[in-house]
Amino acid sequence: MTPIAGYPDAFELTRVVDGANASLELYGTAVRLFVHQVVVVDDGHCRTESYSYRLQADASLRSWLIRWEYVRDPPESDYAYPRAHVHVNGSFPDEAPIGRVHIASRRVSLELVVRNLISDWGVKPRGDDWEAILGESVEGFEECRRTD
């Protein structure tokens, strides 16, 4: 966690390796998960300003497979895309790339992404109680969710 200099109530949350933001290795699979959040403490509440959860084939940015992304406020006044969205690095049946399409979603918890990694991507949980842990953790997300 890094407090954002100049904005005492804002924090960057991610993994840092050798001074750079980095993806996480996962048990049981070669795919990796990049997690980046900016959170702001506002009136005693922690609100997510943006998140980027990126499933990657390797450590490189361009190896991404799926991205779950969110920005609280549109980055530009004419930003037409859903603020919470998913990208899938694939193609339509006619082989047109689909990777830059913003697939609308609700705001997604990191716990839900982790569940998806376990259910569909071969990630092995470290204990048998993983569902209870994720369930308990996500309760706070649902309680505190102010916006989609």
Add this chain to the structure above:
Amino acid sequence: MDQVERFLRRGAASADADARGRYRVWAMKITETAAGTPVIDLTREEYDAHLERETQSAIGMTVAEFTRAYTAGELEDGDVAVDYLIGLLRIGQNGHKAAA
């Protein structure tokens, strides 16, 4: 904590070289939350250097170049690097503009 601190300080040393002297290793403070999460306190100069490194690594531009190109509509929303940097640089969030 010692291991975490050594790990992160090694990163700071690399960052110092990248920033050609603008980054000051000794200004960085590392503490932990009660839950054990490392907290890396950077000065404004160190944080700006961090943003520059991330932007350069992701898209090969400076923060100023990226911000100008994005606001001019020259970069495509949906590109993995562009979407990442929008969040990292906090473009448009609560009126806070990028660090450039």
